[in-house]
Amino acid sequence: MKTSHLLALASAGALAAAVTGGAIARQAVGHHTVPAARPQIGTFGFDETGMDRTVAPGDDFYAFANGTWAKNTPIPADKSNFGAFEVLQDLSDQRTRGLLDAAAKNPASKIGRSYATYLDTAAIERKGLAPIKSWLGRIEGLGSLGAYPALLVEASRAGVGTPFGSGVTQDSKNPDVYTVGLRQSGLGLPDRDYYLSADPKLAEAKAAYRAHIAKMLTLAGESDAEARATALVDFETAIAKVSWTRIESRDADKTYNRMTIADLNRTAPGFDFAAYFKASGTPVDSIVVGQPSAITGISALIAATPLRVLKDQLIVRSLDSYADVLPKAFDAEQFHFFGTVLSGTPQQQPRWKRAVQFTSGALTDDVSKVYVARYFPPATKAAADLLVKNIIAAMNARIDKLDWMAPETKVKAHAKLAAFTPRIGYPSHWRDYAALNVVAGDAFGNELRANQWGYDDNRAKLGKPIYRWEWGMTPMTVNAQANPTLVAITFPAAILQPPFFDPKADPAINYGGIGAVIGHEMSHHFDDQGAKFDLHGKLTQWWTNEDVAKFKKLSGDLVAEYDKYEPLPGMHVKGALTLGENSADLAGLNASYDAYHRSLGGRPAPVIAGYTGDQRFYLGWAQVWRRNYREANLRNRLLTDPHSPSEQRTWIVRNMDHWYEAFGAKPGQKLYLKPEDRVRIW
DSSP: OOOOGOOOOSSSOOOOOOTTEEEEOOOOOOOOOOOOOOOTTTSSSOOOGOOTTTTTTTHHHHHHHHHHHHHOOOOOTSSSSEEEEHHHHHHHHHHHHHHHHHHHHTTTTTHHHHHHHHHOOHHHHHTTTTTHHHHHHHTTTOGGGGGGGHHHHHHHHHHHHEEEEEEEEETTTTEEEEEEEEEEOSSSSTHHHHHHOOHHHHHHHHHHHHHHHHHHHTTTTTTSSSHHHHHHHHHHHHHHSOOOOOOHHHHHTTTOOOHHHHHHHOOOOOOOOHHHHHTTOOOOOOEESSSHHHHHHHHHHHHSOOOOHHHHHHHHHHHHHHHHGSHHHHHHHIIIIIITTTTTOOOOOEEEEEHHHHHHHHHHHHHHHHHHHOOOHHHHHHHHHHHHHHHHHHHHHHHHSSSSEEEEEEHHHHHHHOOOOEEEEEEOOOOOOOTTTOOOOOOHHHHHHHHHHHHHHTTTTTTSOOOOOOOOOOOTSSSSEEETTTEEEEEEEGGTTTOOOOOOOOTTIIIIIIHHHHHHHHHHHSSSTTTOTTTOBSSSOOOOHHHHHHHHHHHHHHHHHHOOOSSTTTTTOOOSHHHHHHHHHHHHHHHHHHHHHHHHTTSSOBBTTTHHHHHHHHHHHHHHHHHEHHHHHHHHHHHHHHSSOHHHHHHHEEEEEEEEHHHOOOOTTOOOOOOOGGGGOO
């Protein structure tokens, strides 16, 4: 692969395409410039066969670019949604499978042993509930509320959900050290709205959850399952009532509340937090509490709830957490509820995919080392590095042009950009799993020990220098990430592939695809929450009060824009929940657009296959957001996902003047916004 393909090719006379009757007219020109080598998708990196030219770009740009693909592409039976991300994740899983199949032939290979043991469902079936009996007995043996905190620590260490979540994390206000955080938890359903909403669909899901609990208890040989399921759902409904919303919980200022353990015990007297943290092996005097009123409320509920209900919550969570390594009846029931009821997925993934995912999660870096050696060439990393540099330069230029930011703040914003750590492909350091024992034929034990190893590894950070190399995702993951306290942006190897990135594709497609993703992650450091962290990753206000007020006004306009979208009847996008992602889409796309034009070096963009450079740029953006959803999955996402659905993400273009010029969107069309109504932040 040659990085030179990232540079735009020159062409004399780039022509603007006409828009006629809702379809773009593909112009015949005397000289078309095409990429030097054939890209993986189409003739220039874009799938023209997926377009729907009967739709005007100004009415629905997503449908114009992807409509035929959406109509003709079924969602595979083992998926809740399907699109560009899933295509690449399937490819990544297939590649990893090949590596693990080879490793499984070597008895000395830890990753091979883990993978092969997970695949051996016959052995799992023969053992029945025997592997988990000891742990269930520990839960059943809970004799008093005083012993409950230590039991919750054991559960957390085993990867079992509890009413509180805690862990070692970077201190937002002192990012050079680790601290212990405490946050609300305790819900088996995805969001508090599933417990509290009057929406009939959510009420159906809640009823199905109650039935699921009863079924799991029955499968485990427990008596009086129906009544116990009802009591547990009532307990969690009470937790939902005192829990913060997702919108409240995304506020970096409101969720930073340092408290001493003594103060926490006074403000939340229903639970012995001193005993809890002592049992966790994290000797701390103070912690950062995420949602104080919720912690107080949950503590009071624990004190007022019968031990039987507290134990049943841990029993059900344990059965759900380990269903994949328990007899098939548990696995099938767990999938029926969480896969089919909540996400609409009719068929469970094949066992090999789940084995790949388990092994990649348990022995992440051991698998990653093999993967990147085979599938991530240095040339791809170098090309991505160049894109990052170009987009950082474009973002710097955009900051200089802002009319709402004070000059002294702009100086600090430039310094923050200069402090970025771009992380491409794979981490700079690998973990050592020598202490993790993987036993052939012991699928349950392997999963338990992996969870315990992860818990212990997290707790061991306390008092140590920050793990600045730590990613939190694998190179095999099709995703990207911004970390505000590390001031880092991360792009795993698996996303640096078509349609996001192809060195053989037209540069406009790459800038509209991975370029916009890079700009998106970069822009997260300047969104409504990321902007609260300075160039050192410290949670502090480094803007003027006037900057903050102007930014809130502009952000509020974007919230209002997205609040109007209604992907399902009666269910709107939550503009405040999705604000960070929507503003990062807008800023990232703008920065990548500028970077694309800077890469032309003053030359006009070529016309390729009848499309101008700007048209190809925006088509590249739309192509990466192809996605079909099952209704239940979309409903779940609208309640829980900080990202807008793909169609609405694509529509962010309606705020960009150049998109109107490229596609001729005009008044009266559905996406048209008057120039004064277009949101302009970065």
